[in-house]
Amino acid sequence: MKRLTFSVLLLLTFGRVSSQSLNDAYIDKVVSRLMDTAAVTGLQIGIVKDGQVFFAKGYGYRNKALNLRNDANTCFYGASLSKSLFAYVVMQLVDEKKIDLDKPVYQYLPKRLPEYEAYKQLAGDERYKLITPRMCLDHTTGFPNWRDLNQGRLEIQFRPGTKYAYSGEGIMLLQLVVETVNGKSLAETARQRIFKPFGMDRTDFKWQPRFETNYAVGHNVNEDTLTMVRYRATYAAGSMETTAVDYTRFMAMVLQSKNLSKKSWNEMLSPQTIIKSARQFDPGDTSRIIENRSIGLSYGLGWGLFHTPKGKAFFKEGHADGWMHYVIGLPDQRFALVIMGNSSNAESIFKELVEKLAGVTIPWYWEGYTPYRPNIKLPLADLKKYVGEYDGRLKAIITIENGCLSVASPTVNLAKSRLYATGNDHFYLKVMEVDLSFVKDAQGKVVKVIADDEGEHYELSKIK
Known part of the structure; x- marks a missing residue:
């Protein structure tokens, strides 16, 4: 008898999820059980099947203190889901030859990078001239994730292009380039290129008055409501408001490579840098490098990548206090799953939720998604x-x-x-x-x- 490989075992275990089993009743049962068990206050689920939006629904509370419920059109703070949508905009500009992925970013700017107030700390470190748009999108700039988490210092911590280290600062630098090239704000560009043509009526990089009628607030681990932030400025790395309906539409468009050449689509979803770290935010720990290699864990342009028994997967997380999101696409299956939570407890169910609804196992340990512990209801x-x-x-x-x-x-x-x-x-x-x-x-x-x-x-x- 042949020994079963790890990949085959995964397929036998989780591959039973089929398009036939994904109906409303099954999804509701899975989602409701996990939310109840892990005390997840609110959630939105979206599913793309055969390249088209198949399902979008809100669960739980958009504001538990006020007893207000989520629906599929409730506006959620998108956190870092902004980054992948921004990457799609950048790849459209690559198609139009307005941006070259390998041309140093400083060459797009009218003055030296350290002459900009936000980048004055780079004066004296000429390595900034090595940074390219590709490095900004595959997180190899050498910047910290955020300067605020680095004692307020923006510095280049290693030679750009040599290794992966997730960085919102790198995305913000590329936003400066995009706005310089286009001569307009990213918010305007995204409306013209993504939100309007893709029918994303309740999504924007800046808070809009129309969101006031139906929006969610975050909830902490005790399910207490958190203060709502309405972003008045545009941040490519994380100011977007969106909904399950809208972001699921976006994922459908990504699977269809809508308004993007096949060449740029393939480049976006091809490995740019191999991920060796055991944890996403601890690049120095390589204790699980063999496990990473077994699934081909890497980063593309704006998306994480890995191999599954169902083919290549691309994914993106979103994380902030009270907000936890995960999206995954399976191009060979023309399938995508969108999970958005307005609860700090949401990440604890992502591993099982993706297994039950997408039929694949995600690199949950690397992402820091510690599975929930039991939560028994006592009288x-x-x-x-x-x-x-x-x-x-x-x-x-x-x-x-x-x-x-x-x-x-x-x-x-x-x-x-x-x-x-x-x-x-x-x-x-x-x-x-x-x-x-x-x-x-x-x-x-x-x-x-x-x-x-x-x-x-x-x-x-x-x-x-």
């Missing part, structure tokens, strides 16, 4: 047994908030945070890696709680 009567004050090496106050158990601790400045049950008497926190085990006496009365904080134990007695 309110059972939860009441744990309510009270606990004291020991630290103080904890257990309450019930909106039908769920919460804990606060003035000792460690922990505000009320939701507890998730893995079984009777066993709970965990999402805001920090802490497990709680309640202890009962012979009569079934809760007398103490043991907190396990990454191996350190705290035994707290119930005093009230």
Whole structure:
């Protein structure tokens, strides 16, 4: 008997998802179960099948505090999904020979790059002259992701073009080039080239008054609402508002290479740089390089790439506080899946959601998508047994908030945070890696709680 390869095993395990099984009832069942289990406040799902929009729907809340529900046309903050759409614009300009992917970016600008206020910190480092549009799109510029995460410094951390390191700063530099070449803002260019021709009526790089009637806010791990940001300026790296309907249309157009030459489409979705890192934002850790090679993990122009039993896949993530997105396209299948979440818990279900709806396994470890832990619903009567004050090496106050158990601790400045049950008497926190085990006496009365904080134990007695 032949030994089954890893790829064949994946196909047998997940390849059962077919176009016939992808109906509304199946999708609703999968999505609802995962959202409920992982406490995902809101989600939008879009599916492209046979190159056409097949499904788009909103789930959960666009604003839980106000009891407002999502639908497929609710505006979501797109975060880094902006980058892939921007890349499509750039490739159109490549088609028109307005941009050469390998011409250094400084040669497009009317003055030296360090003479621009945003780039004055590059003065004295001539390596900026090596940076090309290709490097901006495949994340090999050498820039940090954001200067704000690098003590406010914009610097070139390695020779441009030599290795992958995700960088929003690189995308913003290319935006400067695009706006210089076109003589207009990126927002105007995107409306003319993408939003209007693709029928994306509720998408823009800048906040529009028409979005006010139906928009979502983000929610943290405790499902509390977060402050809404309305972007008044255009950022190619992440100011876009969009919807499940609109971004699914965009993915359909990408699969069709709409308004893009086949040459540029192939270039965009071809490996430009091989990814060696074990984690996306830790380029120095190469401990899983063999695993990366086995799936051909790489970056194209604006898209991540890897191999699946269903052929080549291209993907893009979006991530910000309260916003978690994932889109994946399978060109050989003419299939795409759009997942957009207005919940900080959404990433925990992406691995399983893609497996169930697309039939492939994503490089979830590299992307940092730690799968959700169990979240068992316990009756309110059972939860009441744990309510009270606990004291020991630290103080904890257990309450019930909106039908769920919460804990606060003035000792460690922990505000009320939701507890998730893995079984009777066993709970965990999402805001920090802490497990709680309640202890009962012979009569079934809760007398103490043991907190396990990454191996350190705290035994707290119930005093009230």
